[in-house]
Amino acid sequence: MIFRQTLVTLAENVSRSAKSIPPVKLAYKNMLRDPSVKYRSFPVPKLPNRTWPNNTITKAPRWLSTDLRDGNQSLPDPMSVEQKKEYFHKLVAIGFKEIEVSFPSASQTDFDFTRYAVENAPDDVNIQCLVQSREHLIKRTVEALTGAKKATIHTYLATSDLFREVVFNMSREEAIVKAVEATKLVRRLTKDDPNQQGTEWSYQFSPETFSDTPVEFAVEICEAVKAAWEPTAENPIIFNLPATVEMTTPNVYADQIEYFATHISEREKICISTHCHNDRGCGVAASELGVLAGADRVEGCLFGNGERTGNVDLVTVALNMYTQGVPPNLDFSDLTSLIEVVERCNKIPVSPRAPYGGDLVVCAFSGSHQDAIKKGFNLQEKKRAEGNQIWAIPYLPLDPKDIGRDYEAVIRVNSQSGKGGAAWVILRCLGLDLPRNLQIEFSTIVQDKADALGRELKADEISKLFRETYNYNNEFFNKIALLDYNVEKVGDDRRNLTGQVSIDGKVYDISGSGNGPVSSMIDALSNLFNIKFAVANYTEHSLGSGSSTQAASYILLNYRRDSDNQNAYQWGIGVTEDVSDASIKAIFSTVNNIVASGEVPLPESSQARAAGHA
Known part of the structure; x- marks a missing residue:
């Protein structure tokens, strides 16, 4: 009854305290309390029979890297020609077959680099260039690409009502005429020119700002462009449908893509390409849903470089597919070297938390995470021995080794880490x-x-700390x-041990008995020191395999401290080729x-024999 009354009184006091706290009022210095007076939700296209939510990505799309064009244009300090060359060759090595290299009509530097790409590209790599819908610029771009094995001219025209009316003061009809004129000019200068x-x-045409364009008009202007180009199923026209500015949630972009794909004519003669920017942080999701909705190609940059918040990160999209068992047809098996090139040429660091590529994304500091990962690796090894190769490790959707990283970086240790973290490091460093x-x-x-240090401990520091703390193999105290x-x-279950030890150059006889070598040696040392040592824990396991196999023994001794006459415990570790020798090393x-x-006194010197008698 008294306990119940105490709880009631406590609850009443808490209630009164809560009532005395004034309510918090948001300041709203700049943000609007009601943003609907300034912003409107994005209109959703009418697509009642959408099919994309039931689709699955089963194969990689065509990829286009626009790092050297869109990505380079967004850099505060654009790449030098030498950096662009290095980047270009890295893209080819990764496996990109379509690369947008420049805006050659914009500068002599871009023109010269386009010529370099044309002259050095493998025969199966398509060189793409962007150009505005202006005659002299188109001619300059064709000149830059002349002689390429494969080349794509990419023209664009803003089609959203906002851009047409505010930026270009152009009607829909005028936009269609201009897009068709540019297409016909490109055709005359390229595929129709003997x-x-x-x-x-x-040929690629982008209804720029597609994400903000009425889908009916996007289809209408692309139909006119297609008729002017006359594509074939063997060499389809590319309609790039960019989220030039990300306007809404990725599902709406997918609806726009599916509407276009199901309303454009001669679908077999068309390659639908996505080009998602990341204004709302959904570029990867929008690209993936765009592929579900019917897109054939994905444009973007490595690690998401690009204007404003960037283009879609092609590394993430590709490796997302990889972790679902879909070959991305891009080789990221040495992701570290790729990051070095990207950071050096872009002069922008890859975020430590960037998916797959960030320094910290395969690292666990949390104790519970570390414990789960360690257990996952232990079980994974058993499954592999049974022939099961499927990757299933908690918190690690991708095997770090697949992208060229080692397991030592998976678990990193700081003051927040638990037992699994330090144990993982010791397992990886010392086995x-x-x-x-x-x-x-x-x-x-x-x-x-x-x-004490106020920082994370490195693996070699943890390893050294372990060896010192537990006098690994008597390396520090001997x-x-x-x-x-x-x-x-001497009987079915008794063993007698005799031997000699050296202490400070003096030899001591030892003797003891037990049910085996370990207990006999413990008894002998107890007799030598006149103190009772007892085994509180003993464990052993093998290290390595084949001819290099060793044994590791761990022993926890219980003894009574001389200083305060209290029980104490101490671990020791021994590692050698023989199990018995390892256990003896662990004891010593x-x-x-x-x-x-200093917790146990040394034996009396009167017990020692003459050193020369040993």
Whole structure:
């Protein structure tokens, strides 16, 4: 009853305190309380029978990299010619077959680089150039591409009501006439010109600002352009439908793509391309849904470079497909070298949190995450031994090794990390699969060290800390050295051990008994030090395989401290080719650590034999 009354009183006090707190009022210094007075929701196209939500991506689209054109134009410090050359060859090495290299009519530098691309591109790589719908600019662009094995002229015209009326003061009819005129000129200068027959010419038209264009008009102007170009199924016309400015949610963009794909005529003669910008942060999603809705090609940049918030990140789109079992036909198996080229040429760093490419995206600092990943790897190895190759690791949708990263970077340790993090590092660096109790103890030591330093601990620092803390293989403390020992069987379950140890150059006889070599050696050392050592935990496992296999032994000794007469515990580790030797090394690793701490006194020197008698 008293307890219940206490709870009631506490609840009443909390209630009164809450009522005394004044309500928080938002300042709204700049933002509007009601944004609907200034902004309108985007009108959704009428597509009651949409099919794209039921579709699945089963094959890679055609890819076009526009890093050297759209991406380069968006850089505060554009690439030099040498940087563009390096970038171009990297794109070819990755596997891009279509590359938009420049705006050759804009400058002599772009023109010269286009000539370089034409002269150095493999025969199966299509060189694409962008040009405004103006006669002299189109002629200059065709001149730049002359002699290419495969080339695409890309013209564009803004088609949204906003851009036509505000920027160009152009009616829909005038826009169609201008788009058709440009198309006919390109055709006359390329595929209809007898002197240009050595090149496989393609044509791309972009109704720029498609994302804000009424879908009916987008279809209408593209129908007129198609009629002027007269494409074939073998060499289709490319209609690039860009989200020049991302206006709304990705599902609406998918509706726009499906509307276009199902209303344009001669669909078999058309390649629908997406070109998504990232104003709302949905460029990847919009591109993926665009492919579901019928798009055949995806344009973008590596790691999402581009104007404003950037173009769609082609690395993310491609590797998203890869993790679903769909070959992207692009090779990102050395993602680190690709990042180096992109960062050097763009002079913009790839975000540490960029999907797949960021330094931190395959790293886990959280203790629970680390524990799950460690368990996942242990189970994965067992499944692989049984012939199951399917990747299934918690928090890791992609095997880091597939993109050229090692597992050492998967788990990184700071003061927030748990036992799994430090244990993972020790497993990867030393091959030691620590017992659970040792994991818990060592993780606390690592956390304290990270707290003291105020930073993450690197793998080599954790490894060194572990070896020092537990006197790994007696590497740091070796005051007591085993010289020789012998174990004799005396009955079904008893063993007698005799031997000699050296302490500060003096030899001591040791003897003890137990049910095996470990217990006999522990008893012998207990007799030597006149203190009771007891085994609280013993674990062993193999390291490596074949002729290089070693054994690792872990021993936890319980003893009574001389300083305060309290029970204490100490771990030790021994690693060698023989299991018995490893266990003995672990024992001496532990005892040496205890002696080095000063918690146990050394044996009386009167027990020592003459050193020369050993």
